[in-house]
Amino acid sequence: MKPFIALVTRHRVLAVIAFLLVFPLIMPYSALAVNVLIFGLFAVGLNVLFGYTGLLSFGHAAFLGVGGYLTGISMLSFGLPWWLALPIGVIASALVGLVMGWLAIRTRGIYFSMVTLALAQCVYFIFYKAERWTGGENGLRGIKVEPVQMGGLTFDLLNPLTKYYFILAFVALALWFVSRLLASPFGAVMETIRENEKRAAACGFDVARSKLLAFVLSAAICGLAGGLRALHLSIVPIDSLHYLTSGQAIMMCLLGGMGTFFGPFVGAAAFLLIEEGATNFTSHWQLVTGVVFIVFVLFFPKGIWGSLLERMKRS
Amino acid sequence: MSTPILSAKNITQRFGAFTAVNNVSVSFAAGKLAAIIGPNGAGKSTLFNVLSGAFAPTAGEIAFDGKDITGVAQHEFARRGIAKSFQITNLFPQLTARENVRVAVQMRYSRFAIFTPRAKFTEWADLADALLERVGLADRRDRLARDLAHGEQRCLEIAMALACEPKLLLLDEPTAGMSPEETMVMMQLIRALANERTVILVEHKMKLVMGLCERIIVLHHGELLAEGTPDEIRSNADVKRVYLGQGPSK
């Protein structure tokens, strides 16, 4: 088992992409696979901050939402093509992350979670009220993606499986970036902040600025997830901005295993499959999710993937 | 006396209504091994925290190498060449000993590089290994910091402090909680380190300090009680009174 683990850890990006390539084949239907992909990326973004830097943000819905809205608004109100709109969404998320992070890093610990939650709610209300641009309560509707021409090939995004692989291309790019980030010198700084903030400062690292950089990068990744979600759903629901959506990403991170590279996808798949399974026999699926989450917090805080890794390493 | 490497002028530190350090002025000559001692509650740790930049003093000034550093951020202290080890062991518990030191070494070279794999910078790891060797932890480098023995953790702290190539090393009770053997090892290490740079330690074990340091500063109730060589301190009437009043020192 150990050589296998070593191989997977060494080529973690390739391993995850290989898995995601065959993933739709084992899912009941493609739309669910796309959801796992997008929420997995969202959770990966959060994991950069929560799992690796040790900052529990309850405000990351703001980045999913802003990424989605700005991608959508760029296309709907300004008629920009999707490939220009998507980076605009990402940059907008990063900028919102800069402002939110700048305010939130003044606080620490639990305080940080509360402040990020509240700031995200503020973003929620701003988009809720700016009805002319955002569609207010109804969400942003009517985002259309024309078939994409790339290298002589045509991708019709109405086909769910095509859409899955189209989105996977971006997710793969993001994963490669995250993997580089985690392996970089700055990745080490992030870990030191998670492990011991005081010591990190005594070593000479500017903790506040490092946190802010991690916050902004994490926001940008979540913004990409939001933009892709807008292309996928062709609407941006106002709920994407709500703190409950941040909570979902947190649950996914924890279910999968925070601070692990593959965990967020495992968590996203687990969360969405529980939701899918539970809705089949009850309208109160949130009860099931809530109880499962509580059980994980109490008994399996390392999550599914984290616990598996631990066991395989030991055996 | 030449310009001191570190000088603190009229340092006062209050916490609410409580004055922990009251109008203390001290200076430390370059290249010397000095100690700050005093009974419990004398304000040693508070003074240490002020000198090492953990917090800015309520009043007073600190100068390092002739430059004013009062109120400068904690991380700036390390960059300017003042390193410290904490009284309570303060490491990155879930990282290996080597990674603990490697990241401390990294600070001098790279702080915000987000894209180049750090494994490429083998010289950082080499420097870290050399430091681990120096403090006698070479064979422990792949252990997680939290799994090391207490004495080893203290040595790791010192390796991390050395990683930023400090001109001044501040040690807060480096032998706290150590066995007699571990204490001996640590004292030898401190003596060796003091040959190359200025070292200031905070201690309450008076015996240890007497045999080790060239200069001693005694605090009592947050104020400067005495200052001098071990012999001067030993014969100082005020010091005797304070320590005898408290019972024999450890």
Place this chain on the structure above:
Amino acid sequence: MDINLFLLQLVTGLALGSVFVLLALGLSLIFGMLTVVNFAHGAYFMVGASIGAYLYGLTGQFWLSVVIVPIAVGVMGLLTERFLVRPLYGRGIDYPLLLTFGLSYVLVECVRIVFGIDGLQMGTPASLRGAVNIGVGQFPLYRLFLIVATALIVVALWLVIEKTRFGLIIRAGARDPEIVRILGVDISKVWLIVFAIGTGIAGLSGILAAPIRAVNPEMGIPVLAESFVVTVIGGMGSLVGAVVAGLLVGVVYSLTSLYAPDYAEMSIFALMALVLLVRPQGLFGRAGLMS
């Protein structure tokens, strides 16, 4: 500018703020003692409102309901602390937070199952209907009652904390749990009781707010964010801060909704951002309490 309208809106803000005060008090009390932020606080508020509306509908007894609800919700809090939060002590500050967040999901669904997804209506009790002239205009009696009731609860809480032995233990424990141990008190029992009191107050604020809010399973969701705003402004763990910030937030919200209704929701967040810039530990927070 109509000065009477302004003053009337100001009093409306105080009534609104009263609910915030109670919410923040519960949150701060728990945090001050256990350094746990209860993310199910909004859910307990909602549970209090729902049980209250149900009881009042069943019995027609407002005062009885006001007594039963905080006890019922407090007992739920008791069970939460004992069986869910307690196993997590010493495991890092994030875990109780995550757990209570999950718990809020469960509580919302339980209320949906028990009381239905549409929620309940709670009318104003007969004895508190109508309006009274408060000098600057007619003001609803129930809202006036809210202000007075909150004031009484705050005074009662203050008396308990300042004048009783239990209060002494709370004050000591908030500074250093070790002191409480030295006093020979079982700190885990104190934590249990404080958690119950904190959630009980959340439930109480729920039933008190029920006649002026729509009672439904989702009502606690925005309330959680609002009570965080109040706590951050007032300063974590500070009871004085909870009172001042609660009233301040109520007044700011209510005045913005008079002059710039579109920005009412945003105004309280802007206020919080301002406080974070000027005084990150909150108006009455101690700097050391932030981690």
